[in-house]
Amino acid sequence: MLSPKTILIVEDEPTSLEAMGGYFEVEGYRVIRAENSDEMERALARHKIDLMVLDLRLPGKDGLTLLRELRSHSDLPVIVVSARTDDIDHIVALEIGADDYLDKPVNLRELLVRVRNVLWRCERRAPEEATAQPTRIGFEGWVLDTGARRLFAADGGDVRLTRGEFELLVYLIRRAGQVLERDQLLDCLSSREWQPYDRSVDVLIGRLRSKIEKTPKDPRLIVTVHGVGYVFLGSLHRAEAP
Template sequence: MRSDHILVVDDDPDIRQLLATYLKKNGYQVTLAEDGQTMHRLLAHQAIDLVVLDLMLPGEDGLTLCRELRTRTALPVIMLTARGGLVDRIVGLEMGADDYLAKPFDPRELLARIRVVLKRTRSFPPQSAPDDATRLGFAGWELDVGAGLLRSPKGVTIALAGSDARLLQLLLNHPNQALGRDFLLQQVFQKERMPFDRAIDVCISRLRQHLGDPPRSPRFIQTVRNQGYRLTVDAVERR
C-alpha cells in the first residue's frame, strides 16, 4: 500500500528538515520545496496527497500559491505562518486552505492536523471514471462529488477546496433545511466551534462567489438568523 505523499513548501531549511524527519518517521513519504517555482515543478511530476504550505515565501507568497492550487487542483492544503492573528487565519481560509497552523508549532500537532485533513478529504467517495462518478445537480449547476469539481450552467469547471466541496455536498443532501453552524463545522472540519470561529462563514462566502450568489440577496444559500445556512433549491442525483 502506498504511503501518503506530503509536499512541504517552506523557505526555512531547518523546518523543512525537521518536518521531513518527523513525518517520515510516522510513515509518510515527504518531498521538500523551498519556493513556489519548485512546488509547481514537483507537482507536475509527482503524485502528492497533501501540501504543507508556508505563508511567507520568497517570490510568490503562500496565499497566492494556495489560490493558484485551488484553481487547478483539489489538493488539500495546510498553511503555516509566523503570523497567527485571526485576520491571517481568515485570509488563509478564504484563499482555500483546508487548515491553518501558526509558528512556532509542535510537529505532533501538525501530524494530527494532516491526519484529520486527509481523513476529511477521503470522506468523499473515491474518484472514479466520469460515467460512474456520483453527481449532484441543482439549478443548472453540478457538483462532481468524487472529484470535488463544480460545473456551472455554462460548462465552466471550478476545483473546490476540500472543505467547500464537503460543505456544498452537505447542503445538497439537506435541501431546504436550516443547518446550524456547529453541526456544519463538526461535519465539515470534524471539530467543535470555538468563539469567533468563522471557518464555515468563510466557506459559505467562497461558495457564494463561485455561484454568483450575492450575500445580501442570495438565490441559493440563505443565512438563517441565529441558526446557520439553508440551501433553497432541490438537488438531483446523477451518475
C-alpha cells in the first residue's frame, strides 16, 4: 500500500489552518501544520514534504520572502493562497517560483484538485527524468547539463534554474527553430495545471531571459512570435562539462 502524500500547510489564521488541514486529512493526506516561518522551517527539516500550501500574510517573514528563500535551494511544489487579490502579487509569486496561486477565500474542493494535479504531474515526469539520457548541450557560451539539471555560464559559473525554468528551457532547446504555442509549453511543465489565459509561461520566459540573454529586453535566444508563442534560436552543439 502506498504511503499517503504529506502536505505542509503554512497559515497563521487558526480557523483556515484547521479547515484546510482537516479537509486534506479526510481526503487521505498526511498534513503538517505551521503558523509561521519558524514552524515551517522545522517541519521541512523533520519531515519529507511532497507539497506545501503557503499563505502570503504571515507574522515575521511573509510568504513571498519564505518562497524566495526556499527556491534558492529547493524545488518543492508550492501552491500560494492569499487574500491579496492584486495581479502584481500573482505575478511576483509566480516569478519567484510558485507552482500555482489561489485567492482567498479558498474553495477547498478547487484547492484539492490543484494539489492533485501538481502532484500527478510531478509523478508523471519522475520516470521520464530517471530514464532520460543525460546530455550536455552548448549554446552561445552556455552549457546545459540535463543530467545534473544545471546551467553553466561561459566562465564556469553555476546559474541556478527552478524546476519550471529547467523544464521549459530543455523543451525549447530540443525543439530549436520550431515555433511553440503557449499551451504546448504549459504542457511540458510538471508542476502546472493548464488553465486558459495562464501567464505562467510568459513569467517563466521572462525569468529565463533574465538569466541567459545578454539584453533581456531585446532577446536573441528565446524570441517572441507575436500571436503564437516562442521560438528558441540559439546555435546548439554538444558540450563538455565546464
